[in-house]
Amino acid sequence: MKRKILLAVIVSILGAGAPWLLPRAEARVSLEKCTLCHSKSEFRKILVDGKIRELFVTADSLKGSVHEKKNCVDCHFDISEIPHRERPRRVNCTHCHYKGNAEGAPQSDAYLAYFDSVHGKAIARGNVKAPLCQDCHGSHAILKAKNEESAVSQKKVAETCGHCHIEIYAQYKTSIHGVAVAKGIREAPSCTGCHGEHKIYGHLDPKSTVYATHVAEQCSTCHASVSIMGKFGIETEQVATYKNSFHGVASQFGSRTVANCASCHGTHDIRPAEDPLSSVNPKNVPKTCGKCHPGANPNFAVGKMHIDAKKKEAGVVYYVASFFKYLTIGTMLALIAHILLDMYGRSKRLRGEK
Amino acid sequence: MSVDDKKGLSKETIDREIEAAVSSETAGLDPGQADEIREKIRRRVRAEMDREIRIRTATKRREEERKVREERRREKHHEEGEMFQRFNRNFRFQHMVMFSSVIILIITGMPIKFPNFILSRVFMNLWGGINNSTIVHRIGAGMLIYFMVHHLLYTILSRDGRRDFMLLIPMPKDIRDAVQNIRYFLGKTGERPKFGRFSYIEKFDYWAVYWGCVIMIGSGAFLWGESIALKYFPKFVLDIAHEAHSDEALLATLAIVIWHFYNVHFNPDRFPGTLMWWHGEISEHEIKEMHPLEYEEIMARRAKQAEAGGTDR
Numbered sequence: 001m002k003r004k005i006l007l008a009v010i011v012s013i014l015g016a017g018a019p020w021l022l023p024r025a026e027a028r029v030s031l032e033k034c035t036l037c038h039s040k041s042e043f044r045k046i047l048v049d050g051k052i053r054e055l056f057v058t059a060d061s062l063k064g065s066v067h068e069k070k071n072c073v074d075c076h077f078d079i080s081e082i083p084h085r086e087r088p089r090r091v092n093c094t095h096c097h098y099k100g101n102a103e104g105a106p107q108s109d110a111y112l113a114y115f116d117s118v119h120g121k122a123i124a125r126g127n128v129k130a131p132l133c134q135d136c137h138g139s140h141a142i143l144k145a146k147n148e149e150s151a152v153s154q155k156k157v158a159e160t161c162g163h164c165h166i167e168i169y170a171q172y173k174t175s176i177h178g179v180a181v182a183k184g185i186r187e188a189p190s191c192t193g194c195h196g197e198h199k200i201y202g203h204l205d206p207k208s209t210v211y212a213t214h215v216a217e218q219c220s221t222c223h224a225s226v227s228i229m230g231k232f233g234i235e236t237e238q239v240a241t242y243k244n245s246f247h248g249v250a251s252q253f254g255s256r257t258v259a260n261c262a263s264c265h266g267t268h269d270i271r272p273a274e275d276p277l278s279s280v281n282p283k284n285v286p287k288t289c290g291k292c293h294p295g296a297n298p299n300f301a302v303g304k305m306h307i308d309a310k311k312k313e314a315g316v317v318y319y320v321a322s323f324f325k326y327l328t329i330g331t332m333l334a335l336i337a338h339i340l341l342d343m344y345g346r347s348k349r350l351r352g353e354k
Numbered sequence: 355m356s357v358d359d360k361k362g363l364s365k366e367t368i369d370r371e372i373e374a375a376v377s378s379e380t381a382g383l384d385p386g387q388a389d390e391i392r393e394k395i396r397r398r399v400r401a402e403m404d405r406e407i408r409i410r411t412a413t414k415r416r417e418e419e420r421k422v423r424e425e426r427r428r429e430k431h432h433e434e435g436e437m438f439q440r441f442n443r444n445f446r447f448q449h450m451v452m453f454s455s456v457i458i459l460i461i462t463g464m465p466i467k468f469p470n471f472i473l474s475r476v477f478m479n480l481w482g483g484i485n486n487s488t489i490v491h492r493i494g495a496g497m498l499i500y501f502m503v504h505h506l507l508y509t510i511l512s513r514d515g516r517r518d519f520m521l522l523i524p525m526p527k528d529i530r531d532a533v534q535n536i537r538y539f540l541g542k543t544g545e546r547p548k549f550g551r552f553s554y555i556e557k558f559d560y561w562a563v564y565w566g567c568v569i570m571i572g573s574g575a576f577l578w579g580e581s582i583a584l585k586y587f588p589k590f591v592l593d594i595a596h597e598a599h600s601d602e603a604l605l606a607t608l609a610i611v612i613w614h615f616y617n618v619h620f621n622p623d624r625f626p627g628t629l630m631w632w633h634g635e636i637s638e639h640e641i642k643e644m645h646p647l648e649y650e651e652i653m654a655r656r657a658k659q660a661e662a663g664g665t666d667r
Contacts, residue, residue, distance in 0.1 A: 246577075246596065249469045253484040293581040299588040309597050317593045324601030331605065335613040338536075345539030346622060 033082050034072045035059050061140040093133040113199035116207075129164070136160050152197075154190050155181060161191045171268040187228050194218055210267075213251050215260040216242060241306040257292075264288050264305075280305070372399055435638030438652065442514055446634045451501045452563070453631075458494030459570075460607050462487045467600050495574055502567050521551050524561070528554035550647040555617055566606040573599040 037043060038057040045053045062068055073079055075091045096103040097111060111133070114120045122130035134142075136152055143150035151160045158178065162169025172178040172191070180188035194210055201208035209218045216239070222228050224239040242248040242261065250258040264280055271278035279288045285301035307314040309321040376395050380388035424437060441449070462481065465474035481487040508515040531547040531554050538546050547553075552560070576583045576595035583592055619627040630636060641649045 246466065249466050250484050250488075252469050253465070253475075253478050253487075255484045257485070289584065293584055295581065295585040297585050297587075300584050302588045303590050305589065307593055309593075314593075316590060317597050320594050320597050321601060324598065324605065328601065328605040328608065332608055332612065335609065339612070339616045341536055341539040342616075342621070345541065348541055 037083065057140065065138075065140060065142045066144060067140075067142060090132060091134060091139070097133075111198055113196075117198060117200045118202045118205070119200060131164065135163075152192075154186065154193075155184070157192055158190045168268050175266075175268060175270045176272055177270060187222065187231070189222065193222075210262070212256040212260055213254055215262050216248065216251060219261045237308060238306045241308050244308075259292060263291070368403075372396075431637075437635040437637055438641055438649075439634055440630065440636040440641075441634035443634065444508060444512065445514070445518075446631060448501055448505055448508065449631055451497055451504070455494045455497030455501060456606075456610065458490060459498065460603075460610075462491040462494065463603055464607065467603065492578065495571075495578065498567065499571055502571060518551070522557055522560050524554075524557055528557060548646045549644060550651075551645055553644070559614060559617075562606070562609055566602060566609075569598055569602040570606070573602070 035058060038055055039059070041056055043055045045055060047053055057072075062070060067075070075093075075095075076088045077095070078089050094111070096105045097108075098105075099107055099109040101107070114133075115124070119130050123132065136157075138151045141151075143153075145152045147153060148155055150156065158169055158172055158181065162172075173182070177188050177190075177193075181190050196209050199207075199209075201211075203210045203212075205211060206213075208214065220239040223234070224236055226236050229236045243252070247259045251260055266279045269277075269279075271281075273280045273282070275281060276283065278284065282301040285305075286296040286298050289296040289300060303315070304313065307317055309317050312318050314321075372395070376392050380391055383391070427437070461477045465471070465478045465487070466484075468474055478484055478487055481490050505515075509519045510516070527550075531549065534543065534545075534547040535554075537543045573595040576587075576592055577599060580592060583595075618624055636645075638649075641652075
């Protein structure tokens with residue numbers, strides 16, 4: 001028994017020491033060797049389809065980025081000779097970025113959601129246009145998301161997404177949220193504010209934060225918060241009034257055809273109601289409602305949309321609600337009193353009292 | 355010759371009579387044609403007679419079954435006495451259509467009013483989600499509308515319907531009855547108010563359903579045809595319809611569950627409910643207790659009929 005333990009200890013020590021005992025990857029090339037070619041400004045390749053791939057990299061390329069201390073081959077580790085004959089493969093970030101890594105990368109596995117996301121799945125299906133980590137986060141000049149200059153910062157992420165989703169970016173940029181973000185309002189949502197960061201799903205995927213039945217919840221993360229909306233003078237009661245309306249209730253019960261916030265207010269092109277381009281501008285309301293209820297008349301936009309029958313601002317609806325409230329209370333009190341009196345009389349007679 | 359007079363005659367005499375009538379009618383025609391017509395008429399008359407006999411036997415059988423049931427019941431509950439018909443078949447059918455539609459409407463509608471209530475999801479999922487539940491709700495609505503139309507026609511066209519409607523109109527006596535009933539509950543008087551065919555409690559039930567149907571069907575029509583409604587009305591009209599529909603639904607549900615259920619189910623006299631809604635009959639004991647004036651009226655009518663020499667019961 002003792003011998004077996006000893007053996008196990010020796011084997012494990014040997015195993016752990018092995019990487020140091022063996023010579024390290026034979027051609028560990030240094031930065032200088034790479035920049036020998038890559039720092040020439042005209043160093044580029046003309047591709048078959050006529051596009052030009054810039055291959056210009058200098059020693060300063062990584063400067064200031066989160067990978068400042070890294071070397072070319074730390075990421076491009078498939079290069080073992082110089083000059084390399086083949087095109088190096090795309091960098092695989094998960095080589096270092098995983099929970100429990102020893103490379104000093106952030107101890108996070110938030111990126112795991114990426115593999116399940118619409119982008120990760122597109123990659124897995126072999127779509128070469130789908131984005132990998134570096135397509136959003138940048139390749140050499142990677143900065144922390146908190147840094148305003150980062151490609152994935154709140155201010156810049158829309159532009160980054162817009163590299164591919166160009167039409168949506170154009171809509172978003174002029175929307176109320178896009179304008180607010182451009183003004184530097186930290187609370188306003190950019191793409192990731194609604195769609196999530198790594199866990200982005202198509203809007204038809206029930207896991208998506210912008211799935212038909214999740215939209216109201218997603219919007220209400222900010223729009224139900226008095227502390228956020230108070231800063232901009234926006235009411236928060238819209239969330240509650242929507243949830244109490246038939247649209248809201250049906251949505252909570254899983255109806256996908258019923259209107260959610262985005263059905264009326266738009267998705268990327270949300271604008272304030274005063275804006276004539278807004279889908280909820282009184283002029284456009286008949287058309288917007290007409291998407292589901294064909295033939296809505298221009299009168300339809302008269303009055304408030306999000307009404308709370310319990311408040312006086314609801315006008316005539318408030319009085320109808322109050323009428324029924326008192327009618328119900330009054331009737332029920334009378335009926336219950338009658339029942340209780342009946343029971344009282346019965347029990348009294350049962351006891352033989354008169 | 356009326357049908358009742360014919361009853362006593364034997365089949366042969368009737369046959370002979372028909373034969374004679376046919377011969378006299380076909381006298382002018384040529385013999386071949388007359389024979390053909392005669393044969394045709396004979397066949398038809400025979401079929402008709404067979405049919406009548408069948409119907410008669412079925413009625414007789416039902417009558418006999420009823421008598422047997424009556425006797426069996428009398429042996430069991432001899433103290434209850436004779437059974438009187440309180441609700442006719444048409445009326446019972448209306449009540450059944452109404453309560454089934456109302457149950458459907460409540461269990462598909464209330465979850466929408468109280469989406470966070472724990473049972474709401476259960477009732478929603480019973481139909482397989484809100485898309486189906488709304489269809490079931492409309493089926494219930496269709497039944498209720500049918501009931502309303504049926505009842506209106508019944509009130510106008512049927513003799514019983516007209517009589518009941520007149521008796522259901524609120525009268526000053528109902529207020530006196532209510533006051534006396536409450537005094538009776540409190541022990542201030544030992545005498546219960548004497549109710550007619552419909553007590554003030556039943557009248558309230560009836561008019562509550564009337565009011566409820568008008569509000570619910572009226573506002574529901576706006577919500578059902580919302581796409582048509584918003585072609586012609588501003589949004590607040592639909593908001594009012596929605597509010598009224600939702601609030602009146604609660605009032606009606608509470609009235610049914612608390613008031614109606616107490617009066618017909620949980621009330622110690624009735625617990626756990628009677629089958630009157632099914633067979634429509636009320637016992638002598640109960641009619642004397644609950645509707646003494648109606649009982650007196652029936653008895654008076656019978657006495658009058660007996661005097662006039664009528665053979666009907």
